[in-house]
Amino acid sequence: KAGVTQTPRYLIKTRGQQVTLSCSPISGHRSVSWYQQTPGQGLQFLFEYFSETQRNKGNFPGRFSGRQFSNSRSEMNVSTLELGDSALYLCASSANTGSAYEQYFGPGTRLTVT
Amino acid sequence: DAKTTQPPSMDCAEGRAANLPCNHSTISGNEYVYWYRQIHSQGPQYIIHGLKNNETNEMASLIITEDRKSSTLILPHATLRDTAVYYCIVRVDNQGGKLIFGQGTELSVKP
Numbered sequence: 001k002a003g004v005t006q007t008p009r010y011l012i013k014t015r016g017q018q019v020t021l022s023c024s025p026i027s028g029h030r031s032v033s034w035y036q037q038t039p040g041q042g043l044q045f046l047f048e049y050f051s052e053t054q055r056n057k058g059n060f061p062g063r064f065s066g067r068q069f070s071n072s073r074s075e076m077n078v079s080t081l082e083l084g085d086s087a088l089y090l091c092a093s094s095a096n097t098g099s100a101y102e103q104y105f106g107p108g109t110r111l112t113v114t
Numbered sequence: 115d116a117k118t119t120q121p122p123s124m125d126c127a128e129g130r131a132a133n134l135p136c137n138h139s140t141i142s143g144n145e146y147v148y149w150y151r152q153i154h155s156q157g158p159q160y161i162i163h164g165l166k167n168n169e170t171n172e173m174a175s176l177i178i179t180e181d182r183k184s185s186t187l188i189l190p191h192a193t194l195r196d197t198a199v200y201y202c203i204v205r206v207d208n209q210g211g212k213l214i215f216g217q218g219t220e221l222s223v224k225p
Contacts, residue, residue, distance in 0.1 A: 004157075033211040043158070043201075043215035055210045090157050092211075099146050099205035103213065105157035 002027065004093050004106035012112045018079040021109045025072050025093030031055075032074040033103060034066060037088040049074055050097040078111075086113045117141065117204040123220045126196075132189040134219050136202030139183045146205045147178060148213070149187045151198040151221075158201065158215075161187065192223045 005024045013019050025032050033056075034046040045058040049068035066076040072093075078085055088110050092103035119137040126132040138147060148163040162169055162176045164185075169176045175188040189196055201218040 031211050033213070035213075035215075042217065043213075045212050045214065048211035050210070056212045058212070088155070092157075092213075094211060097210040099144075099209070101211075102148070102160045102163055103211060104160055105150075107157050108155075 004091060004104055006089075006091055006106040006109050008109060009107065010110045010112075012114060013081050014114055015081055015083060017081050018077060019081060019111060020075055020077045021089055021091075021111075023074045023076075023091035023093075023106060025074070025091075026104055029093035029095050029104075030072055031094045031097045031101070031103075032068055032072065033092045033094075034074070034076050035090045035092065036060070037090060037108070038084075038086070043090070046076065048097065055097055081113045083113050085111065087111060117206075117214070118202045118216055120200075120202050120216065120219045122217060123222070125222050125224060126189075126192045128194060128223055128225050129191055132187075132192040132196065132221060132223070134187040134189075134200050134202075134221065135184065136186070137184045138202070138204045141182050141204050142206075143182075147176065147182075147185050148203040148205055149174070149176065150201045150203065150213075150215075151196075152201070152218075153195075153198045159198075161200075163205075192221075194223050194225065197221060197223045 033048040048056040094101040149161040150158040
């Protein structure tokens with residue numbers, strides 16, 4: 001099976017702009033989670049989507065949002081970008097939601113905000 | 115907050131077993147122990163997980179103590195490509211897909 005894919009891999013944006021990142025899960029996986037990784041804060045959970053519904057949400061401002069489509073593909077959007085949003089954004093998919101199901105990560109999207 | 119404690123760094127000689135410890139003294143009965151690793155700037159890679167019993171797969175073995183308060187990840191024959199940050203994660207049962215990453219252990223495999 002193909003792994004988790006994320007597009008684009010690299011992105012440069014300017015403060016105040018918005019950005020949309022895309023994640024295609026492993027075929028048959030229904031849960032998609034998003035994470036942000038920065039040198040200062042490490043890996044932090046953003047949100048999880050399962051069957052097009054947000055199931056969990058981390059402690060991020062409302063500028064960070066996401067959605068999931070009927071084919072389980074997911075997008076996350078960040079509006080009004082700030083310099084501190086520069087990070088590696090990772091998505092992970094699993095067959096189902098719940099702690100018994102392992103998550104598989106994609107390679108990430110490296111976002112730089114200038 | 116992460117529910118696990120790991121040493122910040124460890125060294126291992128190439129070809130030897132790497133034993134990475136993790137303390138999770140507040141673990142609950144239905145919470146799984148997961149191990150992931152991250153090679154620089156790549157996405158984390160799933161290694162193994164377990165609930166109560168020891169587990170083994172093609173990558174590693176997971177040994178969980180009987181009281182479940184600690185565990186050890188064993189890479190039986192470490193190679194240079196195993197150099198990475200290893201994360202031990204306790205998955206809270208009612209939080210679905212959420213993984214809470216701590217600082218992990220930076221494993222350096224040396225020739």
